[in-house]
Amino acid sequence: MSTDTDISGGQERDSADLARFGYKQELKRSLGPFSSFAVAFSYISPSTGIFTLFALGLTTLGGVFIWTWPVVALGQFIVALNFAEVSSHFPVAGSVFQWTKYLASRSYSWFTGWIYLFAGILTVTAVVATLPLALIPALNGLGWHSLNGASLNTQLVVALITLVVIAILNIYGVRLVAVINNTGVIFEILGMFVFALVLLAFHNHQGFHVVTNSAGFHVGPSSFLAAMFMSLFVIYGFDTASTLSEETRDPRRAAPKAVLYSVIGAFVIGGVFLLATLVAIPNLGTAVKDGYGPAQIIEANFSTGFATLYLFVVSAAIFVCCLSILAATIRLCFGMARDNQLPISGLLGKVSPRLHTPVWTCIVVAALAAVPFIKYSGAGTIAIAATGMIYLSYFLGNIVIMRARARGWPKASAPFRLGRWGLLVNVIALLYGGAMLINFAWPRPASNPKPEQTGGLLTFGWDFLNRIPILWTVAIVIVLVGAIYYLCVGRKKTFPQVTAPFPDDPLTAEASAVPQPDS
Template identity: 40%
Template sequence: MSDSGDRELNEFGYTNQLRRTLGGFHTFAAGISYISVLTGVFQLSYLGLSEGGPAYWWSWPAVFAGQLMVALCFAELAAHYPVAGSVYNWAKKLSNPHLAWMAGWMMLLASIVSISATALAYQRTLPQISSFFQFIGDGTGTSDAANGVLLAALLIVFTTLVNAFGVKLMARINSAGVFVELLFAVLLVVFLAFHLVRGPGVVTETNGTGAGHAGGYLGAFLIAGIASSYVMYGFDTAASLGEESLNPHRNAPKAIMRALIASFLLGGLIILFALMAVGDIHAPELGTAGLQYVLTDALGPAVGRMFLFVVFIAITVCVLAVHTAAIRIAFAMARDNALPCGSKLARVTEKTGTPVLPAIVIGVLAVALLLVNIDSTQIFSAVTSLAIILIYLSYLLVTVPMLVRRLRGGWPREDAPPGRFSLGRWGLPVNVLAVLWGGVMTINLAWPRNEIYNASPPYHWYLQWISVLFVGVFAAGGFAYYWFVQRHRIGVLADHAAPAAGGPEEGSR
């Protein structure tokens, strides 16, 4: 029983209604497709290059080092508690249902926004492959935003249908997409290596981006580094599929670490070699189109379009993975009756073995959110940034209580079976660094900078301060709803309660 993970489910008061069909590569693929190095690098490299020049590359290993501390903590938790809605249930086990609800609420909200934002990456890719995909207008102004919304909506409809048909279909499509993405990421590194025109010293060039910043280049670097911060997260998805995985205690921790490390290595090499291969390192297109420009400039239009097609595949499986993770968060909270209509959202369809209603609701909300982008692209970009802040905050709501438990001697578990991943004596320093990193990055991401939140017309004070306003309103408003309405209804639903449960379980009122 312990090998399957069902014993830990009983500790939470649950019985498993999901189907265990996913192997080791499936869980790894879920984690790495959520990170999706090709999607993130090609969607956001323009930000790093425009704000920090080629030297922004150093933010890649810096962000990796910080996120590695978080991933190590999560790997230890996944070895003990491979449970759906990982962040939500981990926070509940480490602290209390109130903090857990906040962690789950922030992660769920951030995931829905991330689905919409990532799906919009189609507009940066498909029209460059062929003008056929520019269904609306000529790709400028409002038509660009409207066409992006159309392409993104079609993708979200696809991910909704796939997730509704069951985790097995999702895993097959996701794993195939990840295999193609990894293969061509390696090939891209090789192709770029044959077209180098300068040495690695290019990563010391700032292109004068430090001018005008009070802190000199450090100020510019902190902004540019946000591009890397937007990529390396979501590795906890491997653990969130724990109730649908075979041997999750071993597979989930490995998948978390392998997904992050593989993404770091491939992404770092792609950015480095692209900067070494581009013809003109000062080309203005680097700050507007990013690495998409490098593909056609260094490799030629034909080869460039081939790799852009792989980026299209990467975006597809990335949105699919984010959608899958969001469903697991919603399902985990719903079976505790911690969301409105919890009994309906937590219902697992017998035919597919998956919760269908959350897939549909999340898909509808993500498409509805896209409509903001048509006339208010700047507001949508700001909201996208805020989603990343919420993810970092939700991670902190796990690593902080974990640190408190360590200091009090309540972690790691004394009754844990032998052989599970453990940080041992390194647990405390790693946990401290994870908390410090999360706090610093949250502040850096939320800092009210014009470059991120008020970069183009119309200039409004509330756009510059939207990070503070948005997080404050949604955190306070969400918790107020929980405290005054939903808190009194929370309890493990009867359909999901462990057979031996004779009363309220952990997470119930």
């Protein structure tokens, strides 16, 4: 049994380890192994992504779209293996930004971090916009029939309230977030799994052959790639366990395990839930025609009381997903600001001595996440942009890790290591990531539409912007704004000395020796 002395001694060792990177312990180190797993799992949150984009997959390939789930899960697990090894070497707040900082040039790491930061912010927006899709039908089940679930205005109000609540909870500390998060993850794992078994046992309208029923859609490479978007939106964020390393006990061991277990857990729980939801569709033709989501399928199978309970369980899972994604994005922003890499870094890199959280970072990240609601056109549109930007930052991170491996990294040992398999894993991760980036960028109404193809839901007011695919516009704007800031201001700012955590690792030693410009 662990004692207070054991925990205290372990935290002292973790703080000393962090000091080798040139940072002092400011965030409160209160996350254990389960909490580390839970925060990564809740970021992935199968229920959230499935509720957001289930209709997209169903209306693209019918029941056959479930086969995109294992394909994406395998690809992402390979990426996770690569990230798990790096997280064992660099247990510092900021994941992809920190890894590229230690293994690449300053400019490269800055742009990677910048892209990943705004990808995280867009993901926060997408998940708080998803909560109304489950919560409003649940509240309707309690008799609040004045709420119109189909109204974007109603969804917008619920999403904004959610954003304010999760921002306040994050301000009051990662321990509070962890308690809520751990409880929510247990509900999601048990609730989704148990309810899925009930659907499979008592509401199997389609039979298991539904997974081969395309509902009349042509099954080919193009349609399969488009149908992958639900799965692609679900299975990312596993690096969150590394992002919160400075608040995790023994992060060199805990973070890699949490990264991998979160992907495995999400694959199993999400796969069972997806299968159960598909077989429970009362009429596949009607579901495809009307673009059914899980909420409609649940309501069609259960009594009002049981359906309401189910939807509240899912709503709780989505809420904790919102919490963990905001927490991860805040830590990334804090990590960059602490290195003086962002505008108003002095404010964003400051930790409250009483709450042990970067309060202003919480406020600023939440405020930025509210900006896309100015042109709100539904959770699905935001999810497209968020997912594409996340995969871009992952790809940029994998390029740097591959370059480092080619130059002999890692020389020093770490608790989690791939050994001779590292290079092969890295190559496959890059091939998979590159293929998915092309898939994301491909202009098509289902997965990367132009605003003029959204049926009037989204318009930028300028005809030329309305004729450009949404992901292209988002990516260009984020990179262009970042380039202007970096060239005019960022590159002139003082960059802290990069401290080599392993003296026998020539790559990090070389990085620490690079002269840094003065402001």
